Amino acid sequence: MTVKELVNELVEKHGTTHNSLMPVLQGVVQQERYLSEEAMLTIAEALDISAAEVYGTASFYTFLDTVPRGKNVIRVCKTISCHMQGKDEIIQALEDALKIKVGETTDNKRFTLLTANCLGWCHKGPVMLVNDEVYPELTPQKAVEIIQEYERNTK
Amino acid sequence: MSEYLVNLKINDLSVSVPEGTTILDAAKKLNFRIPTLCHHPDLTVAGNCRVCVVEQKGSRALVASCATPVSEGMEIFTNSRKVRDARKNVIELLLSEHNADCTKCFKNGNCELQDLASEYRVGDHVFIDLVKTSARHEIDISSPAIQKDDSKCIRCQRCVRTCHEIQHVSALAVVNKGEHQAISTFLNKPMNDVVCTNCGQCINRCPTGALAERSYLDQVWDMINDETKHVIVQTAPAVRVALAEPLGFDPGNRVTHKMVSALKHIGFDSVLDTDFTADLTIMEEGTELLTRLKKALVDGDKSVKLPMTTSCSPGWVKFIEHTYPSLLDNVSTCKSPQQMFGALAKTYYAQKKGLKAQDIVSVSIMPCTAKKYEADRPEMRDSGYKDVDYVLTTRELAMMIKQAGIDFESLPDMEYDRIMGDSTGAAVIFGATGGVMEAALRTAYEIVTGSEVPFKNLDILPVRGFEGVREASVTIDGCTPEWSFLEGVELKCAIAHGLENAYQLMKAVYEGKANYHFIEIMACPGGCLGGGGQPIPTNEEIRSKRAQAIYAEDSGLPLRKSHDNPEVQQLYKEFLGAPLGHKSHTLLHTHYKGRKRY
Known part of the structure; x- marks a missing residue:
C-alpha cells in the first residue's frame, strides 16, 4: 500500500474534520513508523488544512516522528527513576548490540534507538518501549535478548 | 454581544458592560490601559503572553484580562503592586529569549516589546540570556518580500492567527514544543518555498521585529546618489493616505502633495504616479x-x-x-498598475524623455510587501529589463524621509511630474x-x-x-x-x-x-x-x-x-x-x- 492509499484509507475511517488529524497521524505512524513529507501533504489536502498545521501538530508530539525510522523503534526511558535504576547500562548494551548511537537507525533499517521521557513505569525501571510494547525491569542482557527476538521476527 | 449588563469595579471605579466583555475592554471603557502583546483587535484571543494580567479580588492567581470575561460584582485591580511585579517578570522572561539588537532593528521606536521594556525599566537580563546560547536562529531572507528573524520572536502567535484567520494561508504554524517551540513553516522550509503570499499582514501584526519587510532602502539611496542613473519613482494610491501616520500625524490625513515634495527633496529625478497606470x-x-x-x-x-x-x-x-x-x-x-508602470517606464517614458532604458532605475512606493515579490517575478521583464527595480513600503518611505532630515509638516505642496503623473x-x-x-x-x-x-x-x-x-x-x-x-x-x-x-x-x-x-x-x-x-x-x-x-x-x-x-x-x-x-x-x-x- 502506498502512503497515499494508507492516508486515504485512514481518512475514510476517521473523517475529514479537524478532529481526525490526530488519529490519521497516529495511523500513518503505526504503519510507516514516521510521517514523510508526502504523508503530511496528503493528509493536509485530505483534511483541507495547511501543511504547516499538520507539521505543527506532528512536531508537537514526540511519538509522531517526522524523520525516517526503522521498522522497530526502541525508546529507553531516560527520566530520573530509570536513570537511577541503570538506564545508561541498558542504552550502552543496545548501542553495542545494534552498532548505532541513540538517535540513529541501523543500516538494515530494522531498528531505531531513541530515549523517551517518563513512560510511567518508575516502579519497574529501567524500562523500554519497542513500538507499542513495554519491557520493564530490564537488565542489559535482557534488553539485548528482546531485541534479538525482534531481529528474528522482522522480515 | 448580549444585551445583559454586568456590573463590576475596576480600580475602585464602577462600570457596567455587556455580558461577554473582557476585563481588558471593560478597563478600556474607563480609560485604564492594560498592556498587551499577544492580543490584537483583528484576531481571536490567545492569552499566551500574560502581559495583560490583572488582580481579581478573592482570586489567588492573576488573570489574563484579554481572555477573561467580566462577571457580576467582580473587583479588578489593573495596576497593583502584585500586578506590576508579575508583569515586570513576564517582560523580563520574554526579553530573556528576545534578541534585543534594537538599534539595528527596523521596529526600533515602534516596537511593542521595546515600549513595555522601557515603561517597566527592564534592562540587563535578570534571567539567563537564552538568545546567546541558542544556535537555532538564522534570519530567513529567502523571500524578496519578507524576512523572518526567530531570534526576535516571542511566540505570541499573532502571525499564525493572522495567516490562518484573516488570510486562509497558514504558511506559518507553531512547531515543536517547550524550549524548542518556534513559529515556522511546513518542515521548516524557507519562506520563499512555501504557500506564503507575501501579503505582509503578519508583519503588520508582529509586536516585535521578528517579521519585517526585506528593505531596499540602501540600494535606493545608492541609485539616487549615482549620477549616471535617472531614478524615477511611482507612488501607489494608498500610500498618500497613510504616510503621514509614522511622521506624527493622525490617521486619515491626506498628504499627496507633501509626499511629492518630499520625494523631490530626496532626489528622485522624476516623481510620478501609480495612479496613472491605475487608470490605464x-x-x-x-x-x-x-x-x-x-x-x-x-x-x-x-x-x-x-x-x-x-x-x-x-x-x-x-x-x-x-x-x-x-x-x-x-x-x-492585466498586470498590476505597478508593473504596467514599470514596463512603460523603460519603453514609452524612456522614448519620450530620450533616455536609455538601462540608465533608468524604476522605484515604487507601495502599501504592500507582495509588490516586492511581484517585481521579482520572471514574467515582469517585458521592457527587456527588470521593469520595477526596487519596491519600498510606505514604512520605508517614512524612514527615508526621516533619514533625509526633512521636516515633513513644513513642506510645500508640489505636483507630480509629467509624463505618467496624471491621474483621476x-x-x-x-x-x-x-x-x-x-x-x-x-x-x-x-x-x-x-x-x-x-x-x-x-x-x-x-x-x-x-x-x-x-x-x-x-x-x-x-x-x-x-x-x-x-x-x-x-x-x-x-x-x-x-x-x-x-x-x-x-x-x-x-x-x-x-x-x-x-x-x-x-x-x-x-x-x-x-x-x-x-x-x-x-x-x-x-x-x-x-x-x-x-x-x-x-x-x-x-x-x-x-x-x-x-x-x-x-x-x-x-x-x-x-x-x-x-x-x-x-x-x-x-x-x-x-x-x-x-
Whole structure:
C-alpha cells in the first residue's frame, strides 16, 4: 500500500474534520513508523488544512516522528527513576548490540534507538518501549535478548 | 454581544458592560490601559503572553484580562503592586529569549516589546540570556518580500492567527514544543518555498521585529546618489493616505502633495504616479471584461472564462495560483498598475524623455510587501529589463524621509511630474476595497452606453464598505449599437478583501454556485489601505479613516473617470494604439503559474 492509499484509507475511517488529524497521524505512524513529507501533504489536502498545521501538530508530539525510522523503534526511558535504576547500562548494551548511537537507525533499517521521557513505569525501571510494547525491569542482557527476538521476527 | 449588563469595579471605579466583555475592554471603557502583546483587535484571543494580567479580588492567581470575561460584582485591580511585579517578570522572561539588537532593528521606536521594556525599566537580563546560547536562529531572507528573524520572536502567535484567520494561508504554524517551540513553516522550509503570499499582514501584526519587510532602502539611496542613473519613482494610491501616520500625524490625513515634495527633496529625478497606470489598468481591464462578455454571450466561446477577477493584488494572485490553479483563466491578464508602470517606464517614458532604458532605475512606493515579490517575478521583464527595480513600503518611505532630515509638516505642496503623473479619482480609489470595481464600472458602463453610471456623483456606494464579501449589480440601460447585446443585462459583481473572504467567494465560483460576471479581490483587509506595507499599527478604526481619506481625495479631483485621463489618452494615441492591442498585449498583460498548495 502506498502512503497515499494508507492516508486515504485512514481518512475514510476517521473523517475529514479537524478532529481526525490526530488519529490519521497516529495511523500513518503505526504503519510507516514516521510521517514523510508526502504523508503530511496528503493528509493536509485530505483534511483541507495547511501543511504547516499538520507539521505543527506532528512536531508537537514526540511519538509522531517526522524523520525516517526503522521498522522497530526502541525508546529507553531516560527520566530520573530509570536513570537511577541503570538506564545508561541498558542504552550502552543496545548501542553495542545494534552498532548505532541513540538517535540513529541501523543500516538494515530494522531498528531505531531513541530515549523517551517518563513512560510511567518508575516502579519497574529501567524500562523500554519497542513500538507499542513495554519491557520493564530490564537488565542489559535482557534488553539485548528482546531485541534479538525482534531481529528474528522482522522480515 | 448580549444585551445583559454586568456590573463590576475596576480600580475602585464602577462600570457596567455587556455580558461577554473582557476585563481588558471593560478597563478600556474607563480609560485604564492594560498592556498587551499577544492580543490584537483583528484576531481571536490567545492569552499566551500574560502581559495583560490583572488582580481579581478573592482570586489567588492573576488573570489574563484579554481572555477573561467580566462577571457580576467582580473587583479588578489593573495596576497593583502584585500586578506590576508579575508583569515586570513576564517582560523580563520574554526579553530573556528576545534578541534585543534594537538599534539595528527596523521596529526600533515602534516596537511593542521595546515600549513595555522601557515603561517597566527592564534592562540587563535578570534571567539567563537564552538568545546567546541558542544556535537555532538564522534570519530567513529567502523571500524578496519578507524576512523572518526567530531570534526576535516571542511566540505570541499573532502571525499564525493572522495567516490562518484573516488570510486562509497558514504558511506559518507553531512547531515543536517547550524550549524548542518556534513559529515556522511546513518542515521548516524557507519562506520563499512555501504557500506564503507575501501579503505582509503578519508583519503588520508582529509586536516585535521578528517579521519585517526585506528593505531596499540602501540600494535606493545608492541609485539616487549615482549620477549616471535617472531614478524615477511611482507612488501607489494608498500610500498618500497613510504616510503621514509614522511622521506624527493622525490617521486619515491626506498628504499627496507633501509626499511629492518630499520625494523631490530626496532626489528622485522624476516623481510620478501609480495612479496613472491605475487608470490605464481600468482601460485594459474594462475592455478585457467587455470582450470576455461579448465572446461568452454573443460568440458562445466556451474557452472564455467568467467571472473575470481582478489581478492588481499580487498577494491575491499568488494565493489563487496555489489554491485554485484551475481558475487561473478567470483572472484578468492585466498586470498590476505597478508593473504596467514599470514596463512603460523603460519603453514609452524612456522614448519620450530620450533616455536609455538601462540608465533608468524604476522605484515604487507601495502599501504592500507582495509588490516586492511581484517585481521579482520572471514574467515582469517585458521592457527587456527588470521593469520595477526596487519596491519600498510606505514604512520605508517614512524612514527615508526621516533619514533625509526633512521636516515633513513644513513642506510645500508640489505636483507630480509629467509624463505618467496624471491621474483621476478612479485611480485613487484603487487603494480601497471595492475601488477597482467602482473605477471599472465608471468606465465600462460609459463605453457601453455612452452615458455615466447611474449613481449620484459617480459614487457607487453599494461596492464600498468593509463587509468581507459584498455583492452589487448594475443593469445596463441604453447601449450603443455596438454593445446592444448587453442591453438590459444585469452585470453581477462581487467584492472580497482579506484572503479568507476571497477563498470563500472563489470556493463558490469553483463549485459553480456563483454566477457573477466580475469579481474584485484584494488580499488585505480593507484593500491596499490596510496593506502589509502600511504603517503599524493598522486596525479597523485606522483602516476606516484611511478609506474616508481615499474617497475624499476622489471626490475632490476634477477628473474621476479613468478614460478621461488625458495622459492615458495620449499614451494610446502615441504609443499603444488601442486597449488590448498588440503593444498592450506585450507590455501590459501577463500570465500566471499554477503552484502547489500541497
